[in-house]
Amino acid sequence: MSIKSRSNVYRILSESPFTHEEENIKFFFASQNHLDSFTEKKEENRNSINGSLSNRFKMAISLNVLADITLYSKIETRGFYLEIGGVSISWLDKVILDGIREIKKV
Numbered sequence: 001m002s003i004k005s006r007s008n009v010y011r012i013l014s015e016s017p018f019t020h021e022e023e024n025i026k027f028f029f030a031s032q033n034h035l036d037s038f039t040e041k042k043e044e045n046r047n048s049i050n051g052s053l054s055n056r057f058k059m060a061i062s063l064n065v066l067a068d069i070t071l072y073s074k075i076e077t078r079g080f081y082l083e084i085g086g087v088s089i090s091w092l093d094k095v096i097l098d099g100i101r102e103i104k105k106v
Contacts, residue, residue, distance in 0.1 A: 008032070013081035014088070023065055024085050030078040038075050045071045066097055 003015045009031045010016035018029040029035040049067040054060055073092050081090050
């Protein structure tokens with residue numbers, strides 16, 4: 001079985017050249033269209049999620065990693081594959097976000 005179709009869509013995400021890396025996370029996409037959609041919607045999605053959480057909890061919240069992973073899971077409909085710090089993750093329910101870091105405003 002070929003890892004990509006005639007229309008340049010990768011069946012095995014880990015073999016795809018269509019990647020986006022940010023904040024120690026590498027996202028793998030099945031097609032250029034999915035990658036383009038992710039990069040186009042990323043900032044708006046971050047603002048939406050961070051704004052919603054900030055309003056709900058009445059404090060400044062910035063969870064870009066959470067926003068990016070949820071957007072990825074909505075856009076990449078042909079599977080789920082990312083690397084966090086070099087560790088491969090192929091199921092959304094295997095992702096655990098934990099920790100707190102105070103960021104001081106200047």
